[in-house]
Amino acid sequence: MTTDTADSAEAIEAVGIAPAADPGFLQRYGATVEYVLIPGAALVGALATFGVFVTLYGKNPLDLYFYMYQGAFGTWFSWQNTLTRAAPLILTALCTALPAQLGMVIIGGEGALLIGALTATSAALAMQWAPPLVVQIAMVIAGVIGGGLWITLSGALRQYRGVNETISSLLLVYIALAILNHLVEGVMRDPASLNKPSTREIGAANMIGTIPGTDVHWGLVFGLVAAIASYILIYHTTFGFAARMAGGNIRAAKIVGLSVGKLIMTICFLAGACAGLAGMIEVAAVQGRTNANLAAGYGFTGILVAFLSRQNPLAVIPVAILLGGISASGGLLQRRLGLPDASVLVLQGIIFVFVLASDALYGRIGFLKGKS
């Protein structure tokens, strides 16, 4: 490395872009390393803090880490459990990660999930006469549209009424839950569901089943496809380019005539569609019907996944698997260490705090910068 090919855009020669001498690993990949290192460190910090919490409970933290590993990734059984939990997390994380490209903070994935489940169930119940594949396709479409429109509502409130999308999407979760309860306890109630008001079953034939050779349902594939498609959409298409422009600087997007309102609506629809799909999958692969069990918090854990992956749709996949693993290990922690079931929620909370706090570290780690 010589000084005359040095960086700092300010003062180098106008050499055009003659390929400079190798700028060095850290200078070239410093930012990427940062994106892995900082969330990783936040995670380790959170686990250590959780270890202290467990120690106060009178348990050995090393046992804790061992059982967490066992419960999440230790056996083929736990892997399958983890992946099954990761599937909806990938989709609900996209519900936060996609609007984040536009600079919006949407935290209402849970609501879109519930509405998606409700519309998908309705579609299935209305089409009981059709062959299973047709019913399944109809459920996907209904879930996508239901969830999509739900978050579009937040987008529209922001675009046309100036309502903060974070607040509105969160409040819409409770409205979604109320609608769901109203319907399953009212017109959609299966008279046979006595203790737990539910809709009728969509029918065993219409369930989407598991990936052959595993106990993991097809929802995982839906999630992977959605995440990869989102990544391609954001980084390789003109639509994604426009979204990144508007997200990076709305004034710059307007000055080149982009229709920001249209971008907001479209992105919100796609985001809600992902969460709606998660709801459809929970119905068609796990529950077989809609009831209040669906409000299991996948939508909220998805927010955590999205933030931990720095809103990158591809990074969402490993992070969802990691957090799926943490929640999968909850049962084992309860059985072996006698910790309350809610312990993993405590851990999730600690992780969230650490991840948010670690945001302040970007661009401040000396050896990653190469220059001041």
Add this chain to the structure above:
Amino acid sequence: MIIGETPTPTGAFGADAIAMTMRFGDFLALDNVELKVRPGSFHALLGENGAGKSTLVKCIMGYYHATEGDILIGGREQKISNPKDAHALGLGMVYQHFTLVPAMTVAENLVLARDDVPAVVDWGKEKKELEAFLAQMPFKVSLDAKVSDISAGERQKCEILKQLYLKRRFLILDEPTSVLTPGEADEVLGMLRAMVVSGELTILMITHKFREVMAFADEVTILRRGKLAGQGRVADLTPDDMARTMIGAEQLTVQPPRAGEVGEARLELDKLTALDDAGAVAVRNVSLTVRGGEIVGIAGVSGNGQRQLVEVLAGQREAEGGEIRIRGERYSATREEMRRHKMSLLPEEPLRNACVGGMSVADNIAFRDFDRAPFAKGGWWLNGAAFRKNAERKISRYKIKTRTPDTPIASLSGGNVQRVVLARELGGEVELLIAANPCFGLDFAAVAQIHAEIMAARNRGAAVLLVSEDLDELLELSDRLVVMFHGEFVHEARASEADLTEIGRHMAGH
């Protein structure tokens, strides 16, 4: 009376930087630079963007720690490890951009800037002390005015007053006049000059404007690419000497002569009205026609509605009333219209208005065309190779200094950001150009290039609307000149026949 027990030096003192070297990674920002500011002098620090001026003063102020070199304050070596140390020594800095709280009054801003603000402020007492302080000052500023209500010139005076109030005896001014009208600039610098002459103050001023150096400075130090390029007494130098030292062998872009015929009406504003962010009328019923092949300049003191007018044209703000027509068609700032009319915009503060800081130089250059061939295959798939190729061509044509086309644009200097916008906006065919303070804060190599590009666009038949707070720029470039005051066009003149006092009078609303 103000800074607790700090022994404040009385009268002016000097500052020396000896053999300063500053390295950022493997980039040498300062290379063995020498700066000697004598006590009680007005010293100018000249240099192009990226020459190391800001780095040097930031080393003096303790924001950076020089890799090598010493700083002498009042002849004694001092270790300045942070800005607090610098303040304690009586050094103060006034920035290009304001650091006042707009929602507070002048008095509140002054008192709150102190290091020792008491938990409960006795405003009655403070006011009395402030008034006593102001009485000794050559500046007049209303203490009870809210900062958001006062003009740029007054704000800059407040910034300087704040430094004096804090007993700073050595002021570093970083392009202090870039937000002021020439009149305001002369007033502020003249008052500072008087304080220097009376021995109360030493001033080190970073600037681009030779006029100010010639009129106010005693001595000048010139940097080029991190090295000391020259220094001397201003009285012994001409602007040409300084310019040559500053830019070295670099060629300035030559502005093409005015040529071509005035064509048909291209841009028409018809009773246009627009509001500002607070909902007050900022642009009131303005009508104007700009023809092909002419530059119409809009003059005015900052804050008279120029910004809102440009924002409406740029699609960043909705018009409240009236309409805009381009070639007789109603215009509402959509992408399709901008394209059809071959419209280009050079807004002020390009990083804030026209670029996405986190995206690469190549991406930013392609903002106008990313959704068309060759950038988009089939209208939707981004073709990275086309972005890169286009960027490489424009980077070399517009002399953009960037490490690679993939560098985020936010890490470029102001002049280079503006060059990226120039490359994007003027790289293709232009039939209508809206430019707002396009040279704000740029060094004069960049200014010459931008002026030449604007004139060339005009000569090719483009209609140009140039909004600027720099009268010299307007008189140099415009064919016609319109003065804007309180949101209205109050005066119009041919630039060749314009009378400066007449224009100044209208700018001030008389």
